[in-house]
Amino acid sequence: MAVSRRSFVATLGAGASGLIASPLITWRGHEALFAFQGTTERRADRLLASKPGMVRIDSNENPNGPGQHVFDTIMKHFVDANRYPTKSEDDLIQVLAKVHDLKPENFILGCGSGELLRAAVQAFTTPTRGLVSPEPTFESPANFARFINHPVVSPKVDSKLALDLNAMVDAARNAGLVYFCNPNNPTASVHGASDVASYVDQVMKASPEAVVLIDEAYHEYVADPSYATAIPIALSNPRVVVTRTFSKVFGMAGMRAGYAVGQPDTLKKMQSWLLGSNVNQLALAAATMTVADKAHIAEEVRKNREARAFTRKFFENAGYTVHAADANFFMVDVHRDAKEFKMECVKQKVAIGRQFPAVPTYARISIGTMPEMKKAVAVFHSVLTNQVSTSNGGKH
DSSP states (O other): OOOOHHHHHHHIIIIIHHHHTOOSSOHHHHHHHHHHHTHHHHHHHHHHHTSTTOEEESSOOOTTOSOHHHHHHHHHGGGGTTSOOSHHHHHHHHHHHHHHTOOGGGEEEESHHHHHHHHHHHHHOOSSSOEEOOBSSOOHHHHHHHHTTOOEEOOBOOTTSOOOHHHHHHHTTTOSEEEEESSOTTTOOOOOHHHHHHHHHHHHHHOTTOEEEEEOTTGGGOOOTTOOOSHHHHHHOTTEEEEEESSSTTOOTTTOOEEEESOHHHHHHHHTTSOTTOSOHHHHHHHHHHTTOHHHHHHHHHHHHHHHHHHHHHHHHTTOOOOOOOSSEEEEEOSSOHHHHHHHHHHTTEEEOOOOTTSTTEEEEEOOOHHHHHHHHHHHHHHHHHHHHHHTTTOO
16 A cells, blocks of 8 residues: 555654653553643643644644655655664664764663653652752653652743743752753743853752753754853763754654763663663654754754744734744743633634743744744734734724
8 A cells, every 4th residue: 555645644643653652650650640741631732733724833843844855764664664673773873973973872862852851850850859940941851750759849930031040050959850941942042051051060069969951952943152052061071961852953743753962871870761662763764864964954944043033023013022032932922811812813723832821921932834924923913903902892
């Protein structure tokens, strides 16, 4: 039977990627974790976003996908789909080592970076040495720490939605793990290289046993000239780990592949909490093909930059504040309940990010293609104008 590109992607997204992501807990525990994380509600939200005709700018995905060359590679490797991955894992690590000019032992692979974040929580936190995770940030590490009854301290972001590094240093005292998302999701704020290095030094002094995990999921999108990867810090410091993912600029969110970089002994502590064969054969082939493709990465960054600038300009011209946009999304203060704003947009076939309780009037807007953002901007204008009109009792 011939397999079309569309049917293949649909099948992989619906089945295979879910199977490889099964956690190392019983189904009853899995069910409890879902309830704890609000996963049922989030799944309903994503099902809503996936309805036909919807502009899907809710989950920080790359709207263009990985590209035809990656799809062709996947099709060629279908003959390996009946085998457990072994050499293909080594192949990807060898390519990563070459791209980063490091040794293979400086890498471990994960089912997306999400599995690696969970492994770090398990490896480095305890019931007495918990997690520092700012608010808002990517919630998965904090949710999992709470699920296993390890304490979580969540310093609030500052008035411009940047991580409050001083507050995070204070919170890190006696911590086991500090989660530092840079650029931060959902605020799109970024900290420069000198600030990150200084912060790590301060944490080392404040909490001699803590590990700092720097999540660079959106690394490729950063335009701020002060920014640089923290991988050199991770190589020189056994208490620092950097994670990356193929879910964003590489367009492989549905395939689930990521990696961590650090010193071998540090990575071994995480490795023991990972599933065996945690990245499937086809994702490995795709990642190996795309990770060194500088031309494709640059083109995706260009497309994102142009559509992001167009969308940001609309909001700022309309009088709304966007503090930062160093990713494939940004947050905008819509001066009203962000959940209500989201649902009004959904009614007009545009799905944006969920509400974050710490910043209830800020909406997270992921960046789609330029045609998608033009449609989205028209809907944003309609919703914002209508809500202003309604709040004024129908007067213009």
